[in-house]
Amino acid sequence: MITMKIYDVVIIGGGPAGLAAAFEAKKYGAKEVLIIERNEELGGILQQCIHNGFGIHQFREELTGPEYAERFINKVKKANIECMLNTMVLGINKDKVITIISKNEGYISIKGKAIILSMGCRERTREALMIPGTRPSGIFTAGTAQRFINIEGYMVGKKVFILGSGDIGLIMARRLTLEGAEVVGVAEILPYSCGLNRNIEQCLKDFDIPLLLQHTVIEVKGRERLEGVVVVEVDDKKKPLYKTKEFYKCDTLLLSVGLIPENELSIQVGVEIDGRTKGPIVNESMETSVDGVFACGNVVHVHDLVDYVTDEGRLAGKGAIRYLNNLFNKANKGDYITTECGKGVKYIIPQRLRMEHLNEWVMLHLRTDKNYDDVEIQIVIQGDIIKTIKKSKLSPSEMIRLRIPSDLIVNREIDNIKVEINERS
Amino acid sequence: MYDVIIIGAGIIGTFIGRELSKYRLKIALLDKENDIANGTTKANTAIIHAGYDAKEGSNMAKYNVKGNKMFDRVCEELGIDFKRIGSLVLAFNDEDINTLNELYNRGIKNGVTGLEILDRKQTLDLEPNINGDVKVALYAPTCGIIDPWNLAIALAENAIENGMDLFLRTKVHNILRKNDVYTIYAGEKTFEGKYIINCSGLYADKISAMVENPKYELSPRRGQYFILDKKEGKLFNSVIFQCPSKMGKGVVVTPTIHGNVIIGPNAEDIDDREGYETTYLGLNEVKEKANMTSRKINFNETIKLFSGIRAEPSTGDFIIKESENTRGFINVAGIKSPGLSSAPAIAEEVVKIVNKLEGGLKSNLNFNPNRKKIINFEKLSDHQKNEIIKSNFKYGNIVCRCENVTEGEIVDCINRNAGATTVDGVKKRVRPGSGRCQGGFCLPKVMEILARELNCEIDEVLKNNKGSYILTGRTTKGDNYEDL
Numbered sequence: 001m002i003t004m005k006i007y008d009v010v011i012i013g014g015g016p017a018g019l020a021a022a023f024e025a026k027k028y029g030a031k032e033v034l035i036i037e038r039n040e041e042l043g044g045i046l047q048q049c050i051h052n053g054f055g056i057h058q059f060r061e062e063l064t065g066p067e068y069a070e071r072f073i074n075k076v077k078k079a080n081i082e083c084m085l086n087t088m089v090l091g092i093n094k095d096k097v098i099t100i101i102s103k104n105e106g107y108i109s110i111k112g113k114a115i116i117l118s119m120g121c122r123e124r125t126r127e128a129l130m131i132p133g134t135r136p137s138g139i140f141t142a143g144t145a146q147r148f149i150n151i152e153g154y155m156v157g158k159k160v161f162i163l164g165s166g167d168i169g170l171i172m173a174r175r176l177t178l179e180g181a182e183v184v185g186v187a188e189i190l191p192y193s194c195g196l197n198r199n200i201e202q203c204l205k206d207f208d209i210p211l212l213l214q215h216t217v218i219e220v221k222g223r224e225r226l227e228g229v230v231v232v233e234v235d236d237k238k239k240p241l242y243k244t245k246e247f248y249k250c251d252t253l254l255l256s257v258g259l260i261p262e263n264e265l266s267i268q269v270g271v272e273i274d275g276r277t278k279g280p281i282v283n284e285s286m287e288t289s290v291d292g293v294f295a296c297g298n299v300v301h302v303h304d305l306v307d308y309v310t311d312e313g314r315l316a317g318k319g320a321i322r323y324l325n326n327l328f329n330k331a332n333k334g335d336y337i338t339t340e341c342g343k344g345v346k347y348i349i350p351q352r353l354r355m356e357h358l359n360e361w362v363m364l365h366l367r368t369d370k371n372y373d374d375v376e377i378q379i380v381i382q383g384d385i386i387k388t389i390k391k392s393k394l395s396p397s398e399m400i401r402l403r404i405p406s407d408l409i410v411n412r413e414i415d416n417i418k419v420e421i422n423e424r425s
Numbered sequence: 426m427y428d429v430i431i432i433g434a435g436i437i438g439t440f441i442g443r444e445l446s447k448y449r450l451k452i453a454l455l456d457k458e459n460d461i462a463n464g465t466t467k468a469n470t471a472i473i474h475a476g477y478d479a480k481e482g483s484n485m486a487k488y489n490v491k492g493n494k495m496f497d498r499v500c501e502e503l504g505i506d507f508k509r510i511g512s513l514v515l516a517f518n519d520e521d522i523n524t525l526n527e528l529y530n531r532g533i534k535n536g537v538t539g540l541e542i543l544d545r546k547q548t549l550d551l552e553p554n555i556n557g558d559v560k561v562a563l564y565a566p567t568c569g570i571i572d573p574w575n576l577a578i579a580l581a582e583n584a585i586e587n588g589m590d591l592f593l594r595t596k597v598h599n600i601l602r603k604n605d606v607y608t609i610y611a612g613e614k615t616f617e618g619k620y621i622i623n624c625s626g627l628y629a630d631k632i633s634a635m636v637e638n639p640k641y642e643l644s645p646r647r648g649q650y651f652i653l654d655k656k657e658g659k660l661f662n663s664v665i666f667q668c669p670s671k672m673g674k675g676v677v678v679t680p681t682i683h684g685n686v687i688i689g690p691n692a693e694d695i696d697d698r699e700g701y702e703t704t705y706l707g708l709n710e711v712k713e714k715a716n717m718t719s720r721k722i723n724f725n726e727t728i729k730l731f732s733g734i735r736a737e738p739s740t741g742d743f744i745i746k747e748s749e750n751t752r753g754f755i756n757v758a759g760i761k762s763p764g765l766s767s768a769p770a771i772a773e774e775v776v777k778i779v780n781k782l783e784g785g786l787k788s789n790l791n792f793n794p795n796r797k798k799i800i801n802f803e804k805l806s807d808h809q810k811n812e813i814i815k816s817n818f819k820y821g822n823i824v825c826r827c828e829n830v831t832e833g834e835i836v837d838c839i840n841r842n843a844g845a846t847t848v849d850g851v852k853k854r855v856r857p858g859s860g861r862c863q864g865g866f867c868l869p870k871v872m873e874i875l876a877r878e879l880n881c882e883i884d885e886v887l888k889n890n891k892g893s894y895i896l897t898g899r900t901t902k903g904d905n906y907e908d909l
Contacts, residue, residue, distance in 0.1 A: 035560040088823040103821040107810035125863040127728050135731065137888035137895050143863045152869055154884055154896040179900050223699065224892030251897075422555065 007032040007082075009320045010098060011091050012265065015044020017073035017297025018118035018305050024317025025116070026079045032325065034110070035076070035083045036100060042076070042083060044070030044120055045143065046306065048150045049368030051171055053198070056337040057307035066085020068306060087337040092269045096292065108270025109204070114320040117266055117280070117288070117295040118313065121259040121302055123168075126220070129257060133220030136227070142168040142256040146175070155179055157252025161229050162186040163217045165200070166302065174203035176254075183207070184248055187231055189238055192371045194258075194397050196304060216240065219251070226251055254310040259302045269293055276347040277301040282351040283336060284362055285319030285328075286312060292323050301349050303398055308365070328357070337409065342380065344368050344397065351418070358406040364419065365401055368394045372421055379404065380418040390424065427453045427590075428620035429779060430609055432597055432632055433625035434458070435466040436573055437555035437760055439580035441622055443498050445779065448786040453588055453618065454581065455611055457596035459890045460850045461843055462577035464626045467853070468701070468733030470650070470677050470687060472664050474763040475565035476514060477532025477540065479610040486535045488767035488774070493567055495769035496572060502794040503579040505572065506682050512568030512664035513543070513552065515559050515718060521668040525563050531563070539566040547584070550632050554660050554721045571681045573765050574853050576751035583796040583840045587789060592616075594891075597625075600635040602751065607636075620753040620782060622775060627736045627743075629758035637751045641744055642760060643736040645698045648690020649707040651715075652729035653722070654861050658684040665718055668826045676714040678722065683856065688722065690717045690733065703730045728861050735761040743767065745774055753782060797841065802831045824874070827869040829859020832874060839878045846879060848872060849889040868895075 008030040013017045014037030025096040026033045041047060046054070049065030056062060059071070076083070088103035096115055101107045123141035138150075138157055160181050162169045165188040173183045186204060191214050193200050211362060212231070218240055219230035225311050233244035263271070263281040271280045272289035279300040285298050296316035297309045298304045322328060339348040339354070349365040372394040379387040379402070387406055394400065402419065409417060428467040429445055431438045434456035442454045458464070473496055473835025477486035485867055500507035516525045525542065532540045541564045548562040549555070577849040578726070595612040600621065602608075609616040625632045630643045678688045691710045708730060715722055738744055738759025748754040748829055755778055757771060764771075780786045798812060802820055813833070814821040820833035837843050845851040848858070848871055857871050858864030872895065884896035 038823070086822060088826060088829075090823075090829065101810070101814075101821055103814070103818040105820060106814045109805060123865050125728070125861075125865065127730060127863055130707060130708065130724075130727055130730060132705050132730065134702045137893040144865045144868060147869055148896065149900055152873075152883070153900050155900055156895070156899055195849045218705065224890050225894060226889075277574055356569060 003217060004097070004109050004111055006113065007034045008110045008112075008324055009033045009114045009116060009317075010110065011035045011116045011118060012098070013037065013118035013297075013299070014042040014083065015118060015120050015297065016046055016069065016313055017070065017120070017316070018116065018300070019069070019076055020310040020313025020321070021074050021116045021118060021294070021296055021317035022069065022081050023072065024079055024314045025077055025121055025320050028318055028321040030321060032144060033081045034112070035081060036089055036098070037083060037088050038088045040075045040086055043120045044077050044084070048143075048147050050150050051175070054306050054342065058310055072310070079414055088118055090137055090267060092265055094270060094290075111293075114294065114323050115269075116290045116316050116320055117271075117293065117299050118297045118316075119262045119265060119299045121261045121298040123255070125257040125258045126255055129255075131217055131220055134222055136220070136222035136225050138222070138226030138251050139220065139253045140255070142166070142172045142254045145172055145254055149175060155181065156183060157250075159184060159250045159251040160254060161217070161231075161248050161250040162254045162256060164188060164257035165195050165211060166256035166258060167195040167199050169254060170195045170199040170203040172254055172256070172346055173209050174207060175211070177207045181252075183209045184250055185212055185231070187212045189214065189216040189234055191236075192395065218245075220253065226253055228379065242328055259298065261299045261302065263299060266295065266299070272293070274347065274351060276341070277349065278337070281351045283350050283361075284357055285322060285348070286316035287319050287323065287328070291328075292320075294319050301347065304397065308399065308401070322357070337414055338416045340416045340418040341363060341366075342418045344372065344375075344421030345419050349417060353409065355410045356412050358410060360404050361403050363401055364401050365399055366419060368421055369396065371395050374424050376422050376424050377402070378420050378422055380420060381408070381412070394421065426606070427451045427616060427618035428456065429453075429620045429767070430616055431622045431624065432608065433623070433629075434461045434577070434581060434591070434593070435464055435624065435626050436462065436577045436765055436768045437582065437624040437757055438622070439577040440768045441624060441757070441775050442589050443580040443584040443587075444772040444776050446584040446589050447792045448776070448867050449787055449789050450786070451590060452584070452589040453616055454584070455562070455592045455595045455597060455616070456461055456607070457594070459594055459847055459887070460572035460595070460665030460845070460853070461581050461591075462853070463889070465733060465735055466577050468650075468731050469573060469735075469762070469765060470583050470679070470690065471571055471681060471765075472512075472677070472679060473507070473569040473571055474766040475526045475540070475568045476537045476763070476766070477563070477565060477669075478763065479535070481531060481534040484745060485763060485767065488743065488745075488770040489763040490536045491772035494569070494745070496569060498574070499769055503576070503583055503796050504799055505576050505579050507569055508572045508682060509567060510663050510680065511564060511566045512542055512666060513548065514563040515548070515555065515664045516561050516668050517556070517558055517717070518560070520670060524668045524670065525561060527681040528563055537565060540564070552661060552663065552665065553610055555665065555719045563831060569766075570664065570679060572682050578854060580894050581843045582841055583794070586796060587792050589699065591843055597632060597635070600632070602636060605617065605753070607753070616647060620755065620779060622755045622757060624741055624757040625761070626760070627734060627757065629736065631668060632885055633748070636754050637748055639756065642739040644697050644739075645700065645734045646702060646730050646737045646761070647693045647707075647734050649703050649732045650687060650689030650730070651708070651722075651724065651727050652727040653686040653688070653713065654728050655684045657686050657723055657726050660686055660721060667714065667718060671746070676711050677717070678715055678718050683859070684726070686722070691739065692791060694737070697732075698734065701732050701734065701763045703732050707732070727861060745771055745773070747778055747782070751807070800834065802834055802885040803829055819882065825860065826872045830855050830857045830867075833894050835871065836875050838880060839875060846875070846885045847889055848895065851875065
């Protein structure tokens with residue numbers, strides 16, 4: 001019988017969330033910290049994001065993805081944190097036993113006293129959108145195309161149509177154009193873009209790439225390689241207006257239609273999932289509903305800036321240390337207040353707050369359900385509006401961060417704290 | 426000079442090839458496609474029917490019931506998964522109940538064993554997630570699920586191991602007959618053979634027309650399908666049919682052998698024999714009909730849409746016989762549903778015809794019914810997994826994270842005697858890209874492995890047939906030369 005190696009903290013996923021969590025856990029006293037990464041290098045998707053704009057909040061600098069990743073990889077290396085690369089986690093059970101497989105280790109089990117889930121997310125596919133038509137080559141999710149171009153050094157096509165105006169799609173519109181491809185259009189089913197404003201400006205407008213709002217692809221044509229797509233306008237209920245049908249000749253279709261947190265492992269451990277974020281329900285310390293299992297980054301909710309992923313990773317790393325130091329009183333496990341999504345709010349992270357574990361303040365991350373002009377964000381406790389913030393523009397594509405002073409919540413007999421969006425009075 | 430040339434490497438051609446390889450015959454199997462099982466065999470409901478559906482006395486009834494019984498053995502020999510999970514035909518009203526009784530009686534006449542009519546409670550006990558309005562159901566325990574393309578690949582591999590020659594990308598242009606010898610012009614090559622077996626699926630009438638005035642015509646009939654994520658795989662336990670009625674044949678919902686759920690097909694007569702597209706209307710029809718069977722089908726978990734095309738013969742029944750005017754030309758055509766279920770019995774019949782033509786066949790004494798073993802990593806014990814990684818580290822490298830496919834399995838499927846040469850070929854055999862991310866993560870890795878094993882450039886790797894290129898050359902930065 002081989003004895004199973006036991007770690008203080010095991011981090012699953014060596015992207016920006018996992019790197020920050022690992023470093024923080026080590027810094028605050030964990031001895032045996034392990035990062036498990038399925039790829040051949042740390043850094044996650046950052047490694048293929050060679051454009052700049054990362055790190056404005058963390059470093060007051062505009063770094064490329066690999067540069068941003070490198071800063072954290074170096075810290076992790078200096079801190080002598082153990083990393084298993086090319087290693088896949090196949091399962092985690094309720095006792096925090098993790099089954100892994102790799103060329104070097106074989107098929108083995110290890111145990112984490114605390115586990116931090118930071119597996120990131122995957123891209124929605126053509127199939128998830130149920131776009132009918134043929135099944136030719138030349139249809140890629142934007143991230144896969146990004147990998148081919150930036151990591152493998154190969155082009156994916158010459159004449160490209162992009163469905164969805166998510167950030168990766170916008171970035172790829174520019175990248176493909178710079179590589180000599182023609183981007184014939186970007187269609188977005190919503191009346192507004194899902195990407196950051198700066199990307200619309202710098203990636204589409206600067207290159208005269210048309211953005212077709214309230215448009216979608218309804219059919220894919222081509223037998224072996226893609227030959228074109230059928231694009232229509234949609235009404236406010238996203239119903240296609242078939243009279244507006246137009247054929248776009250292209251050999252490539254890129255999909256940038258949303259990201260889905262990868263929670264197959266989380267579900268296996270028994271973590272409760274929030275239907276709105278498709279990620280684990282977490283508390284103020286980024287702990288999931290399972291004791292000692294934490295989560296951070298895009299596995300919890302899809303972020304638009306990596307800087308905040310790093311913050312979340314740190315929070316989870318610290319949380320894991322507090323858990324290991326037995327600071328989380330199990331008897332009080334059920335004792336928390338919830339953050340409630342009021343009118344106009346799509347989701348809030350964290351969903352649960354335990355009074356006794358709040359620091360001076362708590363940061364709420366939220367997204368609205370649609371675009372708003374001239375509105376107020378209101379924080380409501382027990383029917384009382386305790387804070388109002390005026391906003392001239394709110395968009396689901398830009399995450400809202402609210403720093404709530406803890407003394408507004410602690411020592412009060414409350415069940416929840418609600419955030420809602422209201423017309424300006 | 427070949428004794429037998431088989432045209433078409435679908436489930437029928439591969440079954441016939443493998444059956445004939447039990448005898449001392451020189452056999453060639455030709456197909457126009459870039460892979461085995463690229464037509465009707467690739468896209469269907471993937472079930473082995475019990476055999477109560479077809480009219481008694483028809484070829485369809487005869488070969489289905491006989492074929493059904495032959496699957497356990499051949500799957501065992503070839504290492505292919507096959508599960509008899511049983512089927513239900515659901516009746517929701519009196520008209521349905523009448524039809525169901527007809528099916529039961531027909532099944533008995535056709536020789537189907539184990540048929541039973543279940544009451545509402547028995548039905549719901551078996552399938553708690555179906556529509557509670559069900560009144561009774563016809564239960565057939567012999568119905569099963571299988572992976573048809575892997576079965577065809579396994580049959581071809583085993584036939585090759587026993588001496589058959591396989592020629593892919595070999596499209597037949599013309600056939601001439603002189604002094605009892607057929608000359609087939611296919612691709613760039615010419616083949617000579619004593620007998621031709623025409624099992625070219627949707628094109629069998631065209632091939633037949635190369636040697637004689639056609640006695641039958643085929644028309645393409647398309648069916649569209651949904652595949653759901655494995656998360657939904659526990660929703661149903663058996664193959665669930667609706668009662669055929671004035672409204673049509675109804676759709677099937679069933680678990681697949683890989684643990685997904687498959688839903689479909691509808692039936693549309695189309696003009697294009699290569700019209701493999703899905704349509705908004707067709708998919709909607711399948712969805713609405715499936716909602717009759719169960720309201721718990723979560724179409725939001727769809728991971729794949731596809732359509733399949735069956736060859737509908739003008740005769741209404743399978744055509745399995747030697748041409749009356751052209752000796753040695755055997756038509757195996759119009760093999761629509763239940764063609765997969767009938768395939769082993771059809772192959773046996775074809776061997777009988779060849780035997781008669783030859784005046785007796787000699788056994789191939791070296792025939793080995795088992796093909797070279799395949800390691801299905803996921804099915805191994807923990808200990809075996811470790812042992813295999815120690816002997817070949819590639820089994821420790823997971824390439825497809827949705828389906829947990831190892832590099833070792835991918836390399837093996839490329840290097841077998843009828844190995845994969847394309848991304849779709851690898852996907853068909855060992856499933857990277859069949860999961861929820863549909864290859865988003867593993868496509869670059871699979872292409873890299875294909876390029877390495879086939880000794881070609883990564884941008885030469887195809888998705889499927891010629892023309893289905895994936896990459897269009899190096900990026901400017903990737904271009905590795907000094908410009909002087």
